[in-house]
Structures are given as C-alpha cells and as structure tokens.
Amino acid sequence: MKAVVLGAFGGPENFHDAELPLPALRDGDVRIKVAAASFNPVDCQIRRGGAESRSASSMILGRDLSGVIEATSGGVGEFKVGDEVFSYVCKLASSGTYAEYVSVPVELVARKPASLSHAEAAAVPVAGITATMALEKLRLDNDTSIFIAGGAGGVGTFATMLARLRGARRLYATAGSQASRDYLIGKCGLREDQVIDYRQAGFGEEAVRRNGGGFHAVLDLVGGVMLARCCELLGTNGHLASVTEAPNADSFELLFARNASFHPIGANAYSLSGDRGAWSAYRTMLDQLARGFDDGTLAPPQVDVVGPLSADSVRRGHALLEAGGVQGKVVMAW
DSSP, X not given: OEEEEEOSSSSGGGEEEEEOOOOOOOTTXXXXXXXXXXXXXXXXXXXXXXXXXXGOSOSSOOSEEEXXXXXXXXXXXXXXXXXXXXXXXXXXXXXXXXXXEEEEEGGGEEEOOTTXXXXXXXXXXXXXXXXXXXXXXXXXXXXXXXXXXXTTSHHHHHHHHHHHHTTOOEEEEEESSHXXXXXXXXXXXOOGGGEEETTSTTHHHHHHHHHTSSEEEEEESSOTHHHHHHHHHEEEEEEEEESXXXXXXXXXXXXXXXXXXXXXXXXXXXXXXXXXXHHHHHHHHHHHHHHHHHTTSXXXXXXXXXXXXXXXXXXXXXXXXXXXXXXXXXXXXO
C-alpha cells in the first residue's frame, strides 16, 4: 500500500512517500480502505518532535479518516465489507491515517454520515469529538453564556455549532481576520455582534460588556496569552476548558478567587485505558455527530482539500496549519 512516512522529526520536508505491506487485521479490528484524512494541530506537534511524539506508535501520522471497510476480523458483527465509515483512530490503529489502508479497533469506528462526502466526513472525528467533550465539561444549557477563543478553526467550528444546538443564546467567538469573521457569520450562524476581534486592544473587556458580565463558560483553543485572557473573562463559579495547556500560576489564583473550575480536554483520554468498553465512547460521539449532519441540525464542515494521498499533499497541509488563519479543516482526499 501507499503511505506517507515521517523520516525524522522536524520540518514538513521530512515526509516522504513509501510502499508498505498491507496492515495486519488484528483481533477486534476492521481494516479500512482510506478515502480521506484530515490534518490536526497534534500532527504538527508530533512532526516537530513535541511531547506527543514521545508516545507516537507510528511514523505514519494522522488521527482521523473516512473510508470503506475492506475486511473484518472474526467476531466483528457491527460492520461488513463495503460499509462506509469514519473514525478517530487515536494511537490504537495499525498506523496513522496518512495511508491507503489502516486496521482500526472496531470500537473507534462509526458509520459515515450519508449526507457528507468522504472529505467532509474525514474533517469531523478529532475536531467534533474534542468539541463534544469540551462542551460536556462546560455544562452548557440555554442560560449559559460562553466565550470561544479560536472559533473559526476546526474544533471551534464544531464547538460553536454544538453550543448553539444546546441552546446557548449568549455565545461569542473570536476572529482575527475578515475571512474568519465572515466564516463565523456565514457558516456557523453567528451574528455580527457575537464575533470578537482579538486583535483589538481591550477585546476581553468588550466581550464582557456585550455579555453583560463575566461568562459562565469559556473554551480556549489557542493557549498562551489567550488562555490568560480567557481566565479573566470568567464570572464567579464559571468553568474554563482548554485543549492546549494549563493556566499559569497567576491565572490559577484568579480562578481560585472566582471559585471557577478548570478542565483540561484530552480527546485521546478514553484510548489510554486498556478497557475496550471505554473506547466505545468514541463511536457514541461519532454516531451523535452523524445524526446531526443527516437530520440537518449540523451544517457540513468546510474543508480545504489540498490534494490526494502524497507527501506533497501532507507538506501542504502542515504548512497551512502552521501558517494559521485556517477556516474549518484541511483535508486530503483520493
């Protein structure tokens, strides 16, 4: 099979095309012929040799896919050859998803939304699952106010759409360009007054003013200085979730002063358990997302297809992610 392999940690130039044997079909696996795979920030972190690289199980990167089941192991009855599926493979698959075929534990696999193309479906798993887990921690309801830092990115798109579905009427998200602002309004359904330009001095005070006070819930998808600003936006008894890092000591003091809680969001948490039953949480979330797309309550994700499976496509995908300012998800499809 064809795959794109990272030869050494460092820059995107270290990716190369390779011909490899078909992955073995392990007990409890389905083997998927991949049709599309998306790019996520964690891919860039691994490629650079960051913390995630220390536990990487393969030098074929990629965490989510859409494709067709090519073979099933004994005892797998939920799917048959030819079924269209999508998956967040975590680190439990035979390799990452920059490959023609991947063997994946069946618990991580769900039926592809019928209303989405493979390219669109491949954009869903990592971002959709991360957003779902974050909103659960933030305890949203129709009285909750929420601020989303990084609303136009992959996770931000799903967090914004899912928060609206959960009835959050006071919802604000950041944008750093006119393209991101237009995307949040045209694609995610926000009003002009719900989009906050984080490049403007005092954007945090402006967000609190528009909200009429501190926020019940804040979701950080950016990290660094933005995470510190997010802590300042919380009201008393608020909830902060972040997919990036923990707040610094000064920010934690502020959280204590406001009796606020901090929730780190790790989408791979269930996969770290040896309990295969825990892995099924991924299929449950993917099934929920698929129903939302197919019944029309979720809009199809916006995707930028950079090309078919190749080292050139992977290099382009990583370059786009690292340049920043992407609206939606970057995908390769073949």
